[in-house]
Each structure stands twice: as C-alpha cells, then as structure tokens.
Amino acid sequence: MSALIQLKNVKKTYKRGKESITIFDGLNLTIEQGDFVAIMGPSGSGKTTLLNLLGGTDRSDSGEINFDGERIDGYNEGQLAGWRARSVGFIFQFYNLMPVLNAAQNVELPLMLTKLSAGKRRANVETALKIVGLWDRAKHRPKELSGGQQQRVAIARAIVSDPKFLLCDEPTGDLDRNTANDILGTLQQLNQEMGKTIVMVTHDPEAARFAKRTLHLDKGVFAEVTQ
Amino acid sequence: MTDFDLVWKNLFRKPLRTILLTVSIFMAFLIFGILTSLNVALDRASESGSASNRLVVSNKINFTQSMPYAYVNRVAAIPGVTAVTYQNWFGAYYQDQRTSRFVGFAVDPETYMAIFRDEARLTDAERQAFLSERTGVIVGKSLADRYGWRVGQTIPISSNIYSQANGRRSWDMKISGIFTGAKPTDPTTAIYFHYDYMNETITFERDQVGTITVVTASPDQNDQVAKAIDANFANSPAETSTVDEKTFSRAFLKQAGDLNFIVTMVVSAAFAAILMIVSTTLVSAMRERTKEIGVMKTLGFSSPRVLRMVLGEAVLLSSLGAVLGLGTSAFILTGLSKSPVGSSFGDLSMSPVVALSGLALAVSLGLVTGAIPALSALRMSIIEALNRG
Ligand SMILES: Nc1ncnc2c1ncn2[C@@H]1O[C@H](COP(=O)(O)OP(=O)(O)O)[C@@H](O)[C@H]1O
Ligand SMILES: [Mg+2]
Numbered sequence: 219m220s221a222l223i224q225l226k227n228v229k230k231t232y233k234r235g236k237e238s239i240t241i242f243d244g245l246n247l248t249i250e251q252g253d254f255v256a257i258m259g260p261s262g263s264g265k266t267t268l269l270n271l272l273g274g275t276d277r278s279d280s281g282e283i284n285f286d287g288e289r290i291d292g293y294n295e296g297q298l299a300g301w302r303a304r305s306v307g308f309i310f311q312f313y314n315l316m317p318v319l320n321a322a323q324n325v326e327l328p329l330m331l332t333k334l335s336a337g338k339r340r341a342n343v344e345t346a347l348k349i350v351g352l353w354d355r356a357k358h359r360p361k362e363l364s365g366g367q368q369q370r371v372a373i374a375r376a377i378v379s380d381p382k383f384l385l386c387d388e389p390t391g392d393l394d395r396n397t398a399n400d401i402l403g404t405l406q407q408l409n410q411e412m413g414k415t416i417v418m419v420t421h422d423p424e425a426a427r428f429a430k431r432t433l434h435l436d437k438g439v440f441a442e443v444t445q
Numbered sequence: 446m447t448d449f450d451l452v453w454k455n456l457f458r459k460p461l462r463t464i465l466l467t468v469s470i471f472m473a474f475l476i477f478g479i480l481t482s483l484n485v486a487l488d489r490a491s492e493s494g495s496a497s498n499r500l501v502v503s504n505k506i507n508f509t510q511s512m513p514y515a516y517v518n519r520v521a522a523i524p525g526v527t528a529v530t531y532q533n534w535f536g537a538y539y540q541d542q543r544t545s546r547f548v549g550f551a552v553d554p555e556t557y558m559a560i561f562r563d564e565a566r567l568t569d570a571e572r573q574a575f576l577s578e579r580t581g582v583i584v585g586k587s588l589a590d591r592y593g594w595r596v597g598q599t600i601p602i603s604s605n606i607y608s609q610a611n612g613r614r615s616w617d618m619k620i621s622g623i624f625t626g627a628k629p630t631d632p633t634t635a636i637y638f639h640y641d642y643m644n645e646t647i648t649f650e651r652d653q654v655g656t657i658t659v660v661t662a663s664p665d666q667n668d669q670v671a672k673a674i675d676a677n678f679a680n681s682p683a684e685t686s687t688v689d690e691k692t693f694s695r696a697f698l699k700q701a702g703d704l705n706f707i708v709t710m711v712v713s714a715a716f717a718a719i720l721m722i723v724s725t726t727l728v729s730a731m732r733e734r735t736k737e738i739g740v741m742k743t744l745g746f747s748s749p750r751v752l753r754m755v756l757g758e759a760v761l762l763s764s765l766g767a768v769l770g771l772g773t774s775a776f777i778l779t780g781l782s783k784s785p786v787g788s789s790f791g792d793l794s795m796s797p798v799v800a801l802s803g804l805a806l807a808v809s810l811g812l813v814t815g816a817i818p819a820l821s822a823l824r825m826s827i828i829e830a831l832n833r834g
Contacts, residue, residue, distance in 0.1 A: 275743055275827040296747055303745025310831075314740045318454040319446075326446050331745045375744075 221284075222382060222415050223249040223272060228281035230267060241267050242438045244281070251382075254409040254416045256426035259435035265419040266387060268435065272417060273306050273385045274298040286382065303331040307376030307414075311388040313368040315360040315375075321347065322356040325374045332379060346374035350404060366397035373404060377414070384408065386418040390425055402428040448750070452757045455734075462726065463762065469722055470766025470810070471773070473715040477803055478774025478795060480708045486793045490632055491694035497664040499560070500671055501693035502657040505684040508697060509534070511653035512683045520657050523677060525670040528660040530556035533643065533653070536605035537636060539592060547588055548635035549602065550655075551643040554581070560660060563627050565637065571596070571622025579642055581621035585633030589623045596620050602636065607647045616646070630792040658690070716810070724814040727759055731818035738822050739830025752823040759815025760808055767807030771800055 225247040231240045241264045249255055257265050270276035271283060274290055275298075283291040290301055302308075307328075315324045322343050329339045347353040350370035360368050369389060376384055386405065390398035406428045408414045418429060426432045434441045457463055502520060504510035511533070521529045530553055537549025554575050558567070567575070567583060574596075575581045582602065584594055594600060601615040608614050618638055626633045644651055661670045671687035678685045688696075731738075741751055775795040782793040 270828060273743070299742065299745045299747045301745075302743065308743050310740075314736065314831075316737055316740075318458045319451075323446055327741075328744050330446060330448070330451075 220251050221248050222251045222253070222286055223247070224282070224284040225271070226282040226284070228271065228283065229279045230264075230271065230276075231279055240438070242278075245438065245440075247433075247440065249415060249417065252409070252413050252415055254406070254428070254430045255418070256429035256432040257417065257419045257435055258421065258423070258426055258432055263435045264438045265435055269385050269387050269417065269419055273308060274302050300331075303328060303379070305381050305383055307379075307381045307384045309369070309372050309376050309384060309386040309389045311391045313360070313365070313372045313392075315368055315371055317360055320357050320359050321352060321363065321371045321374075324360070324371055325378050327375060328379045342378050342380075343374075346378040347371075349377065349408075350374045364397075365393055366400060369393065369397075369401050370404070373401070373408075377408065377412075382415055384414050384416045386416065388419055388421065390420070390422065395424075398422070398425065448754055448757070452754050452761060455754075456758050456761055459730075462730070466723055466726060466762060467766045467769070469719050470763055471770040473712075473719045474767045474770025474803060474807070475774050475777075476715045477712050477806065478771045478799065479777060480712060481799050481802075482774065482778050482793060482795050484705060484708045485796055485799060487695070489630070489792070491691055491697075495689075495691040495694055496660075497689070497691075498661050498667070499690040500659040500661060500667060500674075500687050501690050502659060502674055502685050502687045503655070503693070505675075505686040508656060508686075508693070510683070511650060511655050512657070512685065514652040514654055516678070516683075516685070517654060517657055519677065520659060520674055523670065523673050525662050525666045525673070526659050527662050528556065528560055529657055530560050531640070531654040531657045532557070532637075533640065533655040535602075535607070535638075535643065538603050538605060539600065542603070542605060545592075546605075549604075550635065550637050551640040552637045553640050554637075557637060560658060564631075565624040566626070567622040567624050571624075575621035578619055578621050579639055580617060580619050582618035582636050582638040583622045583624050584620055584636045586623055586625045587633045588636065589620075594620055594623070596623060602638070607643070607650070609646045610648050611646075616642070618642075656693075659687070716806075720810065720814060723759075723763070723810070724817060727762075727814055727818050731755060731822060735825065735830050738825060739827050742825075742827050743831070748823045752819045755819040755822045756812060756815040759819070760811030763807045763811035763814065764804070767803055767810075771795070771803045775800070 225245055228242055228245040228247075229240070230242040230245075231238045233239075245268075257268065259265055267276065271278055274293070278291055281291070282289060285301070285305065288301070290298065293301060315321075316327065319327070325343045325346050326339055329342060332339075334342070343356075344353060347356055350373050352367060352370050352374065355363060355367060355371075360371070363371065384405070389405070390401050393401060402425055405416060405418065409416050409430075416429075418425070420426055502512075502516070504512050514531075517529060517531050520526060532550040532552045535549040535551055536546075538546040558565070558572055558575070565583065565585075571583065575583050580599075582600075588594070592600075597620060599617050599619045602618050603615040609616065616638075618636075624633060640654075659670065659674070661667055667689055671689075674687045675685050738751055742748065778793045778795050
C-alpha cells in the first residue's frame, strides 16, 4: 500500500478575538490508499477541524499536507475548489441536500464541475443511485425521503465523480441503529469493493467497528487503536 | 442540469414570494414603459410641426388668454418679422363632447397655408377651395379616416367654448381638403377653418386672437425679435410672451407643467420602492440559503461561480418582471394610439429606445439588488457557512 494522504507537522490555531486556541501543534498522520479510518474523540478535540484540513475547506498555519503526490496546503482558494471537485467526496451528518433538487439532480451537482457530456452524466447518476439502492427514488425531492434515504443520496453525490477519497463527518449521527448500520455497510462496501479511501468521524463505537482502524484524538493528539 | 437550471429552480423555491416580487417589479416597469413612451411621443409631437425660425406670441398671463386682433398687424410691423398668422383655439368636437374632441383652430387661411405648407399638406385644388369657401374647413387624414369624412361633405363642428349668436352650438363646415403630415408618424388629428367665419358668428370674445405665429428672417434673430415683440406690448392691458415654436408646443401639449420632471419623479419613486423591497427580500432569501452555498463551495463550486449564480438569479427576477411590464405597456400603448385621445399625440407605440433602456434598467436593477447577497456569498467561508443552521 502507498500513502494517499500525509500530514507532516501540521499546525492549526484559531484566533478568537485576542486569544488564540491551538488545535494542532505539529500533527503527523499517514493514510494509506484503500484505508478506512474512524476518528473518535471527545467533543472539542479537533475532529471536525482535522476533516476540514483533509478536505481542503480550511487551511493549516504551517506544515505539509500531501494528497497523492500533490502539496495541497500551498493551493489558493480556486485551486483547492478544483482539487475538491476532482478528488474528494463529502458526506455530512445532516445530509445537506439541495431542497429544490430531486435525488438525481442532487447527485448530478458535482458533475456540473466536470466536462462530461449530458449522456455520460445521466449514466453516472444512474450508476451512483443504483449503488446506494435508490434509483427508484431518482425523481423524489429530499423532503419526500427518509433520513437514511437522504444519506444514501448524499453518498451517491459523494461518489458520482469517482473521487479516491471520502470524508464523512458523523454520517450516522442523526440515524437510528438499523439505518446507521445500513449506511455503514454501504461505506464499507465502497471501501472494500471500489477501493475508496475513507476517513469518518464518529462518536459511536459501533460505527467505528465498520472501519479498518480507529484513531483516538484527544486535545489534538492521536492515540491509535488498531482492530 | 446547467447553472441556469439551478438558478431557475432557486428562483422559484418559494413561488409565492417570487410571484409577489415579480408583480412589484412588473408594476414599476409598467409605469416606466407607459410614462416614458408618452413623454417620448410628446417630444416628437412638439418637434414635428415646429420650425426653428418660428415664434409664438401669446398672452403673458397664460396661453389660454386671448389678445386683441390689432396685435397681429403690430407684430407684423416689428423688424425681423417676415410673416405672421394667427389662430384661436376652438375647443372643437364632433357629435359627442366627451368622446370626439380634437384639436380645432380658427385660422386665417391665406397666411396659415403659406406658413404651414409642409405641416398640413394639401393639393392645389384643395388649397384653392379652402381659400374661396367661407365655411371651408381642412381636416387631418387621421380624423377623416376615423369619422369617414369626404371632401365636399358638410359636417357640424361644435365648440365647448363658443356658441353662435343664433343660439346654435355647432357650425356647419364644408370640407375643402384633407391634409397629411410631413412624416407618416406626425399627428394629423386637427382641423383648421376660417377665423372670419367664427369671429362673425360668436356671441363674445370677438376680434380677439389666441396666438400669433411669427416667422423670423433667421433663427439667430429669434431672441432679438421675441424681445422686441414683448417690449412692444409691455405695460399694455394684454402683455405678451414670445417663445420659439417648439417650446410653445411642448408647453401647450403638456399644459400641466413639466411632464419630464413628473415622469422622472414617478418612475424614480417606483424604482426606489422596488429596489428596497427586492434587495431586502433577496438578502433574507440568501441568508436562508447560507448552508446550501457552503455545501456548493465544499463540493468544489468556485466562489466566482457562486457569485454569478446569485447575481444571475437577481437579474433573472428583474428581467422577468421587466419583460412582463414592458410587454404589457407596449400592448396598452398600442391600444391608446388607436383611441381618440391618444392619437392626438401621434404614434404612441413603444420605441426601441424605450424598450432597450427598459431592459438595461432591468439588468441594472438585478445587479444592484443582487450585489449584497452575491458579495456575501462570494466572501462566505465554508466553515462558517456550514456551522450555521
Ligand atoms: N471557526 C472556529 N473559530 C474558532 N474556534 C473554533 C472554530 N472551529 C472550531 N473551533 C474550536 O476548535 C476546537 C476543536 O473544534 P472541532 O474541530 O469542531 O472539534 P470536534 O469536531 O472534535 O468536536 C474547539 O475548541 C472549537 O471551539
Ligand atoms: Mg465536530
């Protein structure tokens, strides 16, 4: 296995008025291609901040962030946006679908950032919705779908442009046990069958069991627990 | 799906809100379309039939007040004046006082036709007939068409000002000719008949003239001649005010003061109002969508692209209202052009200039109302947007 992501000596400080809070003071992390990592830890330990740095939606103060050989920490805002569109699929706790779009249109959204033809787009949307088992709901608006179904649409949206890397922030935090297990099973399948590298933040030890390994973050420092 | 599809779907996310906004924008553009077109038509009407070397003398108090007939010869004698003619407003109507009013003047046929040869075009035979018939009248083509008048026909013309000594309110007039204008768009909705015929039969205000038209040797003598005329009648019971013909026509057509100013005020007020309504509504509509914009940016939509979509939505909204408003006003104006009142202004239909400035106004309105939400969408950081709501 080769490293997909490498964080080297990453520092991150938030300024709130005059005081500054240091979240990471020299964080190192390597995530291999094809890994499925669960990140656990108490509230305020920096889990979301880490995901934001990994997904290029926030910037580190110093250190290196390498993705598949690219130094993304040096990218400007436009370059980061392009990199995210190409390389990362995002799955949020509250699904974050567009209420005015139906399931198929929500899934199509990331394809608007590609140069694919209309026919190819339709085919990709269909494939992605079939993978999550919701092709029969393609024309439904988010409010006509259950939470679990909405999260499946969100997963389809995350994989439709075939990124290598999926980032999930508490993807089952809003779902009941059975639905959560379904969603986690789907993520596991994406990891095992399609080779997606996944980083998932969760509070739920059951959820973490679907991952290949779990990292415990506490006050900005890792303590690894391998399964 | 294209960016436009997305913009369109967002625009109609709350249909009632969008419909109400569209209606208010529609109203503003309806006001703009109609008032601006009327103003343009008035300008054109006062320009057509005005010559740069002609002046109009009227009573200083108001152009509806008359002057003694003797003024005509005194004006003619002033240096720099090469020709004069005079006319009286008759308050003319045919059959029905409310629905068939039009412009009617009692004139001196010989001097009138000499000066207004181009503005009221007649054949030589018609000209001769008008000179020789004491009860002759020349009528504009549009009016003749409207009432089916023919040359040689005798028609009763009434006045809402004068009545005859014999008690009748209408004068029988024989149509000597039907005139056309210099350009097809010039209004031909007036009639002209003999001053003498009127003057000899009316019960009051005899030997008075309404206005005197003066031809000067050249336009650069206008000021000097106008001053000389007014000086001549200073401190007399009827002082005069002499202005160039175009200024007079404008004032005459507008009667109630400066229409330009009123139009500008009304249109500005309407736009100021919708500017406030639309921009505050769009600001709050975008605030509701903060999180969605954060998600779009997370997925990789660049900030400039998000800005374009938000601006596009505002421009689409204002264009929608504008197209409906301008279209409706064009429709109303076409109808108005065919009505008796409207046709006296000539061609009222919306000019391309008005339509294009309306569309330009729509785009500007969209850009202005979309500016605040678009800029906040541009600057919004993903983390802050996603942390909200
Ligand atoms: N935008 C921000 N501005 C200032 N402080 C922040 C911001 N985001 C997070 N923090 C602080 O950073 C710390 C870590 O936050 P976060 O990464 O959200 O933790 P977790 O997801 O593990 O609960 C917390 O103390 C939080 O208050
Ligand atoms: Mg968190």
